[in-house]
Amino acid sequence: MSALPDTASPLYEKVKDYILTNIGTGKWSKDRKLPSENEFVAALGVSRMTVHRALRELTSAGFLIRLQGVGTFIAPPKPQSTLIEINNIAAEIVARGNRHRSEVLVLERITPTKELSLSFEFARRAALYHSVVVNFENDLPVxxxxxxxxxxxxxxxxxxxxxxxxTYDYLMQKTPVTEVEHIISAVPADAETARHLAIDIGSCCLLLHRRTWTGAVVATVSRLTYVGSRYSLGSRYSPSRKT
Amino acid sequence: MSALPDTASPLYEKVKDYILTNIGTGKWSKDRKLPSENEFVAALGVSRMTVHRALRELTSAGFLIRLQGVGTFIAPPKPQSTLIEINNIAAEIVARGNRHRSEVLVLERITPTKELSLSFEFARRAALYHSVVVNFENDLPVxxxxxxxxxxxxxxxxxxxxxxxxTYDYLMQKTPVTEVEHIISAVPADAETARHLAIDIGSCCLLLHRRTWTGAVVATVSRLTYVGSRYSLGSRYSPSRKT
DNA sequence: TATACATACATGTATATACTTTTCCCGCGT
DNA sequence: ACGCGGGAAAAGTATATACATGTATGTATA
Incomplete structure (x- = not known):
């Protein structure tokens, strides 16, 4: 009668999934206490150490906050993306439980401007592919x-x-990224951007300029414009290597 | 006779430190096998579960690679994102050959709001220091x-x-940062921000929300507002580690 | 010689148990 | 009304034990 699925994965992973699922479906409201370890033991029929490990790993992953002597709580929502993966906006949207859709505006082969050619570190002018895509989160362009x-x-x-x-998935599958450059700035939306993103001209946008390398060769140059009021970029990491 | 120090921290942390130290000093060469769990048990006089936990956490932190049935190895060095240094705006300005100046608007001791207290992961409301500083590049607030x-x-x-x-230099000197969280967004300037930065209300600004940890304790929470038209953030690095 | 099996050893998981540390709260006494 | 003390509850740590699973290796057999 255990509420856990009968799959091959380790028990503590099942417990983690069980907890994440119940957080996702809103079974436990955002600000109330989650069941205690002993309550999980009673409910799921596993040992306390196993529950403890599941809760510990979810805590270190940023999903939960635990206070000794008090209890376990759902952590405030985190923009958990590392900067390296912020390009995978589709996955991010889905991970947040929202619907993702994209619309291809342009997909062509072009002869680059001199400046663009320089971004690619081309010695001679050479053709490039060019794409423009709008990404939607629940039918809202972001x-x-x-x-x-x-x-x-x-x-x-x-x-x-x-x-x-x-596009991100396709590129990742096609070529390994050995180096990445990011430049982040805040800019007002121009007329065309505003139209595509369904915002007012001059609205604040986050502009992420990104170059990726495969070996010594520039693989892609991207200009990602996020609607400031609908999106933010996050990263979290530990510079832990010793003194 | 145990090789572990006699401090207050938990045993598995001491074991982690012991292993990291020995990696750092090159006692175990980069490509040979580390001692097995049972060898650690014999050498340190702790239980295998405790050794296992230490090794597991070092593995998920990216220091080690473990292969079931084979052994434990030192992982290749991991990339350090450069976002860690973007906060040192004074150094950046000087590095560009410009003049840096700062103006202290507020420096006080406050009782935090509930939300702020939560950012610090405080169980109880406790006092905080609060500072507001404007940074100038050649007398232009940025x-x-x-x-x-x-x-x-x-x-x-x-x-x-x-x-x-x-502030950055002072904090860096006072306490080590073991973890950093960044959230970057684009926002229009409100009246007060616009006044301090000498820009129009509604101008695009880059807002960097930053939390730093020292161990498990939140050390600082910062809100850095950059004038969009005068500043952008950059980073470049090479990914190499998986997952 | 080459394959198959047995075995030893490594990490991985699960449990029961015990004890510690921290917090919350209730009830008692002043 | 106030404070204090003690107990209950919750998470944190540590250990012993058992079994599972993956890998390498050596030996017996075809």
Whole structure:
């Protein structure tokens, strides 16, 4: 009668899934205490150490906050993305339990401007792929994604259907990223951006300029515009290596 | 005779420190196997479960790689994101060859709001230090810096002259940062921010929300507002570690 | 010689048990 | 009304034990 599924994964993982699921469905309200370890033991029929491990790992992953002598609480929502993965906006949206949809505005082969060619560190002017995609979270546009892609690394970029596969996923699968550069700034929306993102001209947007390398070769140059009022970027990490 | 120190921290932490120290001093060469769990048990006089926990946590922190049936190995060094240094705006400005100046608007001891207290993960409401500083680049304000500081870690924060020493430098010198959280968003300037930064109300600003930890304790919570048109944040690094 | 099996050893998981530390709260006494 | 003390409850740690699972290796057998 245990509430846990009969899969092959370890018990403590099942307990973690059980807890995450119940947090996701709102079974435990955001500000009330979760069941105690002993209550989980009684409810799930596993040992307290196993429950403890599940709760400990969820805590260190940032989902829970635990206070000795008090109890276990749901942590305030976290923008948990590391900067390296912020490009996978589709996964982020889905991870938050929302619906993701994308709309391809442009997908073409172009001859770059001199400046763009310089971004790619090209010695001679060479053709590039160019895509513009709008990403929606629950039918609300949150990100305008413009990418330039090096055809020598990703030859079939312009033949993909990016309303089905996210550009990020396709690129990740096609070529390894060995280095990343980010430049983040805040800019007012211009007329075209405003139209695509359904916001007013001049609204605050987060502009993320991103270059990725595969070895010594620039693979992609992206301009990601996030609606300031609907999105923020987060990262958390430990610079732990010793004194 | 145990090789572990006689401090107050939990045993598994001592074991972790012991292992990290020996990695750091090169006692175990980079590509050979570390002692097995049972060898640690014999050497340190603790139970295998405690050794196992220490090894497991070091593995998930990226220091070690473990293969079931084989052994434990030292992981290749992990990438350090450069976002850690973006806070040192004074150094950045000087590095660009410009003149840096700061103006202290507020430096006080306060009782935090409930929300702020939660950011510090305080069980009970406790006093905090609060500072507001404007940073200038060549007499042009570029950043409004609001900080909340945990007095239990930095007791004399409110007695410093932050027009001479940058808050960042002071904090770095006072307490080690073991973990950092960043949330970046784009927001329009409110009236007060606009006044301090000499920009129009509603101008785009980059808002960097930052929390730092010293061990398990939240050391500082900061709200850094950059003038969008005058500043951007950059980082570049190479990913290499998996998961 | 080459394959299959047995075995030893490594990490991984699960449990029962005991004790510690911290917090909350109730009831008692002043 | 106030404070204090003690107990209950909750998370945190540590251990012994058992079994599971994956890997390497050596030996017996075809």
């Amino acid at each position: 990100q305008l994604e413009e990418r330039f892609v090096n055809p020598s690394l990703i030859p079939d970029y312009d033949k993909q259907d990016f309303s089905k596969t996210a | 950043q409004l810096e609001e900080r909340f500081v945990n007095p239990s870690l930095i007791p004399d924060y409110d007695k410093q002259d932050f027009s001479k020493t940058a």
